[in-house]
Amino acid sequence: MESNGRRTFLGVCLGGLAAAVAAVTVWPAYRYLAPRSTRATAARxxxxxxxxxxxxxxxxxxxxxxxxxxxxxxxxxxxxxxxxxxxxxxxxxxxxxxxxxxxxxxxxxxxxxxxxxxxxxxxxxxxxxxxxxxxxxxx
Ligand code: FES
CATH class of the missing domain: 2.102.10.10 (Rieske [2Fe-2S] iron-sulphur domain)
Known part of the structure; x- marks a missing residue:
């Protein structure tokens, strides 16, 4: 049972690490490729x-x-x-x-x-x- 607890904990840690790596990798690419936000910019x-x-x-x-x-x-x-x-x-x-x-x-x-x-x-x-x-x- 304790071994299962360690596996679960390790799985959670690896999952969190994978999510963090994905966020760090995908976010800059998204910001580069996506249209600019609708922040106010000049109409002229x-x-x-x-x-x-x-x-x-x-x-x-x-x-x-x-x-x-x-x-x-x-x-x-x-x-x-x-x-x-x-x-x-x-x-x-x-x-x-x-x-x-x-x-x-x-x-x-x-x-x-x-x-x-x-x-x-x-x-x-x-x-x-x-x-x-x-x-x-x-x-
Ligand atoms: S060709 Fe698909 S977004 Fe421009």
Whole structure:
């Protein structure tokens, strides 16, 4: 009976250790991949035009979610939600390929947000923006 007690105690300790290791491993990955929380962020964001060279993307918080500005090769600007339309992970800009990759399930989007591969069911949402005096205003 005492041996069973020790086994139970050891089992509880190992189970707790496994849960702690899982929490330490999974939580950072979740925080990286999950959409930003709904903490209050600006409904209008100003970004200097010079911060986005041709072929580059700049990520920022807009209305409580991740968003991105892209200056396409050739110069065109576009503002998009950076939240994947599949299950809500945050997309990454692949400068070499000039496309967005969703790291969760391999979704790909053009710089305009159009789906080119993977499971996303619809394009990245476009955001309204204007440009005046060297400042891009999103929102
Ligand atoms: S969440 Fe982006 S492809 Fe699944």
């Amino acid at each position: 964001v100003d970004i200097p035009e010079k911060d986005i060279p041709e072929g580059e993307a700049k990520f920022f918080e807009f209305n409580g979610a991740s968003a991105v500005l892209v200056r396409k090769r050739g110069g065109g600007l576009i503002a998009l939600s950076a939240v994947c339309t599949h299950l809500g992970c945050i997309v990454q800009w692949e400068k070499d390929k000039q496309d967005f990759l969703c790291p969760c399930h391999g979704g790909h989007y053009t710089p305009d947000g159009v789906v080119t591969a993977g499971p996303p069911p619809k394009p990245l949402a476009k955001l309204p923006f204007s440009v005046a005096n060297g400042i891009i205003t999103v929102g």
